Amino acid sequence: MNTKYFDLINQTFYFPQEEFTLNKDNLLFHNIDLMGLVEQYGTPLKFTYLPQISNNINKAKSWFRNAMEKHKYEGEYYYCYCTKSSHFEYVMNEAFKNNIHVETSSAFDINIVENLLETGRIDKNTYVLCNGFKRDQYIENITRLINNGHKKTIPIVDNFEELDLLQEGIKGKFQIGIRIASEEEPKFEFYTSRLGIGYKNILPFYRKNISENPNVEVKMLHFFINTGIRDTAYYWNELSKCLKVYTNLKKECPTLDSLNIGGGFPIKNSLAFDYDYAYMVDEIINQIKIACDEAEVPVPNIFTEFGSFTVGESGGAIYKVLYQKQQNDREKWNMIDSSFITTLPDTWAINKRFIMLAVNRWNDSYERVLLGGLTCDSDDYYNSEQNLNAIYLPKYNKEKPLYLGFFNTGAYQETIGGQGGIHHCLIPQPKHILIDRDENGIVATEVFSQQQTAEDVLNILGYNRKKQE
Missing domain, CATH: 3.20.20.10 (Alanine racemase)
Known part of the structure; x- marks a missing residue:
């Protein structure tokens, strides 16, 4: 019986595709090891693939x-x-x-x-x-x-x-x-x-x-x-x-x-x-x-x-599922380590859908879930894919962390969400990295901006004015 997450994606879409392939049960984006990025930079993580x-x-x-x-x-x-x-x-x-x-x-x-x-x-x-x-x-x-x-x-x-x-x-x-x-x-x-x-x-x-x-x-x-x-x-x-x-x-x-x-x-x-x-x-x-x-x-x-x-197709975001909440007999909420309202504002403002895929655990069985952000706003969620009218992801297992990728997010999200500013519920802006290739095709990464700190936010809000004076 085909019960793996890979089977679901393979049966629903043509897969692999030009920019999406697998290395065992981990997702590659333009042949870039996304789990390698997670291990190096952590999550939540924004990235831009410049080529x-x-x-x-x-x-x-x-x-x-x-x-x-x-x-x-x-x-x-x-x-x-x-x-x-x-x-x-x-x-x-x-x-x-x-x-x-x-x-x-x-x-x-x-x-x-x-x-x-x-x-x-x-x-x-x-x-x-x-x-x-x-x-x-x-x-x-x-x-x-x-x-x-x-x-x-x-x-x-x-x-x-x-x-x-x-x-x-x-x-x-x-x-x-x-x-x-x-x-x-x-x-x-x-x-x-x-x-x-x-x-x-x-x-x-x-x-x-x-x-x-x-x-x-x-x-x-x-x-x-x-x-x-x-x-x-x-x-x-x-x-x-x-x-x-x-x-x-x-x-x-x-x-x-x-x-x-x-x-x-x-x-x-x-x-x-x-x-x-x-x-x-x-x-x-x-x-x-x-x-x-x-x-x-x-x-x-x-x-x-x-x-x-x-x-648009140069950008992406990776989140970690922190916890799963079973709210009733049908709805399971996977809580991510950031906020959709602040990092992907178009999902909230105009109900825009991006490509969303599991980054790891493609050989695990799957379940239907809803995705929730960290703010205390009831609209901070992502609940359906463009084709499936639902989200299916590898089953939650607190011993095996699950990472999610949102792709083709490079247009408007940073300017609408506000680079370096104040975000809803003071959820910090994620770390953002740039990914490039040299003339030999070798991948190189650099940090464009670090994740916001409490000090960054307090400075913008004016709490440290007297200290600075």
């Missing part, structure tokens, strides 16, 4: 290159990293090894861009696309960047007033993009995105404010769907409307030569994940070319702003 950032960037580049060659598409492709997914320097260092560009969301992003320029990680040929709703500090920083000579800075105009604000500070001619306010899926509580300018208003806006303005050139239209790039009638319909705006504007605006289709590539959230990236890219390029050929306008250069896709 996966470059892997995903180069996969996307190859999909677009192949699609453009197939359809004889004459435009260029530019991969931008959406910094809001993870602003950390170690992410930037890895990402910008790959000749990519950058998309910003707020004022302090520009300070990061200036640091990247000063240290040579990007240069004058790097596009800086400035998205988001812009007010004083953001406008001031964008203006400074352009006036200091970075001419490939392109503010993406989000509303009618922003153009005037930019013109007040920028000296001489500059380029802009215009964001289209896409319509949301019917299930949303609102009809149109709060970001951007409506489809019907873009051409009148251009005619009135830009067409005869000697200092402003429209280079780009920006199009983004909140639910991401998916093979649905809704997505293709919105893309079609966007292309109608592009071709109509192109006929009147000769400087327009680029279409930014935003981000939205999903990342793997289950061992049963199935998404045909190459098909989606191929069909997007095909649809753009058909629309432009029919309108008799040149095809645009294509920009993307992948954030989660860039960094």
Whole structure:
């Protein structure tokens, strides 16, 4: 009878997979011994596998290159990293090894861009696309960047007033993009995105404010769907409307030569994940070319702003099961040595699911459980997998510690949870390590941040001010 945890995973999914394999009954991630990490660094533990950032960037580049060659598409492709997914320097260092560009969301992003320029990680040929709703500090920083000579800075105009604000500070001619306010899926509580300018208003806006303005050139239209790039009638319909705006504007605006289709590539959230990236890219390029050929306008250069896709699959977290509580005749709670609310906030805030697997004891029999965090909040739990609507793990045995891994957690979790800050119930931030490989493929690890101490927390809360004075 197949009663081992390995049997369960093997029967439910295709296993092993590209990034997940086994060494006896211990899980390997990209051939990295996770139990070795546990033994060296302890738990709870956050980790970032840096090579996966470059892997995903180069996969996307190859999909677009192949699609453009197939359809004889004459435009260029530019991969931008959406910094809001993870602003950390170690992410930037890895990402910008790959000749990519950058998309910003707020004022302090520009300070990061200036640091990247000063240290040579990007240069004058790097596009800086400035998205988001812009007010004083953001406008001031964008203006400074352009006036200091970075001419490939392109503010993406989000509303009618922003153009005037930019013109007040920028000296001489500059380029802009215009964001289209896409319509949301019917299930949303609102009809149109709060970001951007409506489809019907873009051409009148251009005619009135830009067409005869000697200092402003429209280079780009920006199009983004909140639910991401998916093979649905809704997505293709919105893309079609966007292309109608592009071709109509192109006929009147000769400087327009680029279409930014935003981000939205999903990342793997289950061992049963199935998404045909190459098909989606191929069909997007095909649809753009058909629309432009029919309108008799040149095809645009294509920009993307992948954030989660860039960094998400590089991250992970490992926890130890501390104790099991039998709360009634059906529910067993495995208590972990950290908190979901604080370390994986999306599991609590938007009910997001990550890949969750046992790190060890794959040859033991399994049971159905719920996972509980350490805070005294009733919402600090994780109770189902994407496919199974339940969690099955090797049976609890206090003599044989069980470790759990959550994978593809690299986007947003540190910034939403708050790196180095105060967390719910003062649960400390876990130790975080970076994993890399040298030119020979040898794995190297280093500690990025230590687990928070009581002293760290008291300092933030102000209890040690008088001592420090």
